[in-house]
Structure formats: C-alpha cells, structure tokens
Amino acid sequence: MARIVQKFGGTSVGDPDRIRNVATKVKREVDRGNQVAVVVSAMAGTTDQLIGYTRALSDRPDPCEYDVVVSTGEQVTIGLLAIALQSIGVPARSWTGWQLPVRTDGVHAKARIEGVGTEAILADMAQGRVAVVPGFQGVTDDGRVTTLGRGGSDTSAVALAAALNADRCDIYTDVDGVYTADPRIVSKARKLERITYEEMLESASLGAKVLQTRAVEMGMKHHVRIQVLSSFEDVPGTLVVDEDEIVEQEIVSGITYSRDEAKITLLKVPDQPGVAAAIFGPLADGNINVDMIVQNVSEDGATTDLTFTVSRGDMARAIEVLEASGRTLGFERIASDPNVVKVSVIGVGMRSHAGVAKLMFQTLSEKGINIQVISTSEIKVSVLIAEDYTELALRALHTAYGLDAD
Amino acid sequence: MARIVQKFGGTSVGDPDRIRNVATKVKREVDRGNQVAVVVSAMAGTTDQLIGYTRALSDRPDPCEYDVVVSTGEQVTIGLLAIALQSIGVPARSWTGWQLPVRTDGVHAKARIEGVGTEAILADMAQGRVAVVPGFQGVTDDGRVTTLGRGGSDTSAVALAAALNADRCDIYTDVDGVYTADPRIVSKARKLERITYEEMLESASLGAKVLQTRAVEMGMKHHVRIQVLSSFEDVPGTLVVDEDEIVEQEIVSGITYSRDEAKITLLKVPDQPGVAAAIFGPLADGNINVDMIVQNVSEDGATTDLTFTVSRGDMARAIEVLEASGRTLGFERIASDPNVVKVSVIGVGMRSHAGVAKLMFQTLSEKGINIQVISTSEIKVSVLIAEDYTELALRALHTAYGLDAD
DSSP: OOEEEEEOOOTTSSSSHHHHHHHHHHHHHHHHEEEEEEOOOOTTTHHHHHHHHHHHHHHHHHHHHHHHHHHHHHHHHHHHHHHHOOOOOOOOEOOOTTTTEEOOOOOOOOOOOOOOOOOOHHHHHHHTTTEEEEESSSEEESSSEEETTTTTTHHHHHHHHTTTTTTTTEEEEESHHHSSSSSTTTTTBBBBBBEEHHHHEEEEHTOSSOHHHHHHHHHHHOOOOOOOEEEESSSSSEEEEEEESSSSOOOOOEEEEEEEEEEEEEEEOOSSSSSHHHHHHHHHHHOOOOOEEEOOOOOSSSEEEEEEEOOGGGGGHHHHHHHHHHHHOOEEEEEOOOOEEEEEOOOOOTTTOOOOOHHHHHHHHHHHHOEEEEETTTEEEEEEEEGGGGGHHHHHHHHTTTTOOO | OOOOEEEOOOTTSHHHHHHHHHHHHHHHHTTOEEEEEEOOOOOOHHHHHHHOOOHOOSSOOOOHHHHHHOOOOHHHHHHHHHHHHHHTTOOEEOTTTTTTEEEEOOOOOSEEEEEEEEEHHHHHHTTTTTTEEEEEEEETTSEEEEOOOHHHHHHHHHHHHHHHHHHHHEEESSSOOOSSSOOTTOTOOBBBBBHHHHHHHHHHHHHSSSSSSSHHHHHHTOOOEEEEEEEOSSSOEEOOOOOOOSSSSEEEEOEEEEEEEEEEEEEEEEEEHHHHHHHHHHHTTOOOOOEEEOOOOOOOSEEEEEEEEOOOGGGHHHHHHHHHTTTHHHSSSEEEEOEEEEEEEEEGGTTSSHHHHHHHHHHHHHHOOOOOEEETTTEEEEEEEGGEEEEEEHHHHHHTTTTTOO
C-alpha cells in the first residue's frame, strides 16, 4: 500500500466528462489498495473569467476580495469530483482550504503555504475515503481566504504530499513527461524516466514549463517524489527526485531553450567602479529582470561595452529607462536585438565531469553558429545565439551529448 | 441614523455593470448616515449552471457536495460587490457564511437558519464599513457548507436583519412593489404602500411571487419591517409590516390568482367514514399536494361526489394514483379539468368585516361566472372558476372592492 497525492489541472477537469475521466484515474489508484488524496484546479477558463470580473470593477481590486472571488473555481471542482467519485462507488468527500486548513501567510493573491492540516485527510484515508482538496487556495490565521497566485495548484499538491508524508505526488497535466528536448523541434528527443529537482528547476525557469517552480522547490525541500504524467494518455511519466535516487546519472539530461530573450548592449560605458550598480539599479526599480550579463575587457582602459539580456516584452521599457538615466551613466549609445534565443545544456552530472561546456562550444562552432553571450551555473551552460539557429543548435547539441533516441 | 439590510437578487447583480449599479444604491444609504449590511444572490444563471454540472455527474448528487458546489455563486458576488463599493469610496468587506457564521441545521440543499453571528458585522458598522454577506449559504456546527434551497437569499437577508435588530430590510428585485392585482391584467391596479405579513403570505402562496414565503414568515416572527422595491427604478416600494403599523387598514388589500390549478372529481364515492382518508392518503404518499376540497351533500344517502384541486403538473399523476387504488375506494369514475383558475380576495380587514365573501359571489354572478369550488380562511376567500374568465373576474372584483386607482 502506498500513499499518493494526485493533482489534476484545469484542462483535466474542464467539463463534467473530463471530471468523470479524472474519477476513473483516482479509482484505479484506490483499487490498487493505495491511500489517495486528490488536488484539483478550477475548470479551465474559470479563473480567468473571475479575474476579468474583478478587473471590470476596479483597476486595482482589493487583493483580499480578489481572493474571495477567484478561489471559488476550485471549490466548484472539489465538490464535482467528490460527486463523480461517489457515483462510481468510490467513497469521497471534499475539503475546502479553510476546512483543512491550508494555512498561508497574508500576502493575498500570492500567498505562501505555511502548513497543511492533515488530521481530517488521514482520518479519511484510514476509512478508505478519498479526500478531494482544492489547489490554489488557503486561509490566513485570522480566517481570510487566500490564493497562491497562478499555477499555485502544483504547489498545493506538493505541500499536501509533504504534509501527508506521501510516497508520491502525481501531477497530471497535458504533457506526458519531461523530455531531453522539445519533441516538436528535436524529433529524436526522449522522455526522461527520472530527473533531479535541480535539473527540473533549471528547465522550468528556462522555458520547459511543465511544473511550477515553487512546487519543485517545495518538493526538493521536503523530498517529495513528484511524477509528471498525462491526464489523457495512459503512459508512465517522468519522476522528479533526489539526485541519489538516480542510479546511472547521465552527464547531461536535457537541452532547453528560451525565445523570451532580448539582448541590450551599452557601448563605451566608462570603466569605473559603481557603473554596474548605476545601470542595473534603475532597471531593478522598474521591475525589469536582467538575466545574462557580460562585460568586455576594456580596450583603452577608459571605456567598456556591457551586454545583458532581458525578457523580450521588457526590451522597449528597459531602453527607455536606460536612456532616461543615460546622461548620468555616460555611455555612448545603446544597441539592442530581440532576435536572440538562449540555449542551455542542463545536467547535474556536469558537477563531476569536465568538458561539458567545451563540447557545447565546439558543436556550435562546427555548425557555424556564433555565440553572443555565455553564462554558466553549477549544473548548466547557457549561450545566447541568433534566433534563426535555434532548431539547428538544439538538434546538433542533442546528438553531440548522446541524447538521441535509438 | 438607521440600521438597514439591503438585499439584491441575481438579476440585480447579473454582470459587473449591474453590480456597479448596486454599489451606488448601497452608497446612497451610507451617505444618508445609515449603517448598512448587504446580502447578495449569485449572478443570474450561475446557480442553474452549477446545479447542471452536479446533475451531469449524478442523478442524485450527494447533498453535502452539491452545497459545496452551488454555494460558490454567492461567494463570487460578495467579493465583487465589496470591490465595487471600495472603488467608489465606500469602505466594505465581504463575509462568507462560514466566516460570520450563518449557522444552519444539517439538512443540506434545504437548510434552515438557526442563527447569524453579528459580532463582525456590528464591528464593521461601528467603523462605518459595509458588510457584504452571501445569501443562500450557511454552515453547520461541524463546519460543512449548506445552502437554503431556491430563493433562500430573501430568508438570509431577513434573518440577518432580525439578528442585527435592523430598522428595515430592503429587498431589491425586478418588480417595484406589491400591487392590489397583477398590473399586466388589471390596468387600474395600485401599488400598496404597506401590506401585512399575513396578507403577504397569502399572496405569496397564491402566486404573487415577490417574496419567498420563508422570508415573510421569518419577518413576521421577528417583526422585521421588509420593503420590496425595484433595483432598476428609483421609486418607493411596498412595506411588509405588522398589522398595527397600518393605520387605515382597507378591508381588502388585493385580488390574486393562480393558474397552476387542476380540478379532479370522484363521482359516486361511497358516503361512509374513512373514505376521505383512503383517498387523500395515497396522494400524500405520492407527494401530491391537495388544495381546495369540497364534498357534495349525498343525494341518495349512499354515495357522494368529491371534488378537489391539485397543481396542474400533478394532475395526471394524481389520476394514476387514484385509479390504482380505485377498486378499494369503490368510486364510479374520475372527472378532471385542467382549465381552471383560483381567484382569491385577500385582506386582514375581513376578520372584522362581514359581507366580503358575499360581495365576491355577487360580483362574479353578475358577470355570469360560475363558481366551481369555494374555500376560505380568516383573511381570504378563494374560488375556482373556468380559466377563460380569469381577466374578467379579476377586473370586476378589483372594481367591486374599491381598489381601482383614480
């Protein structure tokens, strides 16, 4: 017997027929003799509609009341799934965020889970009853309704799995797992059987949007084994686990890319202390995230060129901010390019293996692809290249690192 | 300064624009220096949609889970109205049924209110803040969500007004008050300034569907002055009050009618003790309500004819039930007529005035209208007539009792 938390997203519970389909997936785990709790999102589209109502009434709706409104979508689906389960003979009951409770801090619309009451669910499990719990919602210590922000249901599920000390947290979604690369581009991409939390975090923040980052972080912290799998196809998914659970670790687990990049270069910036702070301070104040940064070696000893990337949607605003403070900064001019892509090679194995970056540069060079910016972390090497080369680069790297399917 | 509970129905909060309109009506009461709490229904159509989801999943959805689902509509509107009020400068916050709490019994989907916690709302009022409260929903002592059944929001509002000891409970709806007769039929019908609870109860159960019966009963019990008025037109409504608040009581306050009637006659029923019980017992068992009953004087001393009315939708089933038990009952045959209407004259004044029924019979006779069945209560006289005469009868009676507008 295992204890399992299953989580189904908005598409999976999008209408009564799909909710019935979810119920059969829950029943299967119950029939295997497992103890099951289920976390559900709102029906696809519901949350957006509710948010639309609040925005129609105010440009800046009170976050407390916003939460009262948008948390209702999940209350609908917990009741409906409980009904669907009962109708196929599976004992079930719903628990709202305030009933359990799912305790959060008071940062409305972006609350963080502080604890999950498990007494009721454990009692349900002991009686063979399935507890159906809403994702996304919680309650403060003084009894106000909160929500976790977009995608928070993954986090709810992992937090519940941690609190219940569950053997596994199954996240059902519209993809069937995590791949070595985007299969729409790299036809030889393989589904990974396992991936580490760290690699998953790098993938998530780099554009392989399968699992919410906060959910992965929570899984890593509490050692929750997370499985990503398909709601619609009946195949095993990908397990996200601790590094020591992966026996034969490959050096590189995947190649990812992000098109949401734009490159900005400040030419002939005075090469003196404090200039970086003077540039990046105003950008941070303007809520613009800067990602890769590279500063050239100064040629004349007096000025240097500074290149960095921002997300594509922020490029115009970033240039405005920089031009506004241009006089103080004293650079000569700004060059910008939105037609760039960030390609990354990810793998915890590179901690103990040299030559990973070298193979990347060599491979790209052989294909005649120019590297514009490089950045590295412990388990990843990223390069910025011209967007036109995206597919070529991904396929070449996938082959070079031995990831191609047979 | 007065303390007022305002209640707005589903049509009044049907979309963000209408919610804004509701907010201005609340603001007006606040600007007059009044303490205000507001009760709202779900957006028109929402509850039906939610009920539809539960029915799509089960013929007999668990009432506990049904309540979890259908109670969400009101949670949406309390949050939205709070946002709308704040956006026009009126301090406001929402309170769900479980937050206050609105305590009910455990009869899910048809719960009865047992008490309303007022501490939070009184604190809001003391600070000049408007409390926005959901109609229809409550919570049991063990923390499960309940709903009051269709139309329960009126009851929620009156219960809250009673608990707050409010000066008035304003029920905003899509009619602008209670009339002496249906204005679509009787063009000279007048809007009543005041009406007693008793008259309102008789009107409500007779088809003038303005206020939910349970809400009127609760108002009567707790002496809550209820005003029925329009959400869309800015005119005074009708006050529903204790009899002693009406200084110059007219003998008759209104003429109502109900088309939802069907007449059934059992011919040549044996005239002996126990036969009525033998007839009406099976109907009651079949959940068929019998309204007016008349038994003719026996001609031959051995058999009699028995006539009664049921609601039109129950007629066929009632006949089936009676035919099934026909052999035991021993009547000769069944005659039935769905083309009948019940017309009633209502007024607390008739307690102290004779001749009210006589004037009714005389007036109908003068117009050549045959009375098929008569029934009376302390404050009402009802007759069953052929449906074709409905309009003629209503207009003639309206004039005869001196109710016509100038």
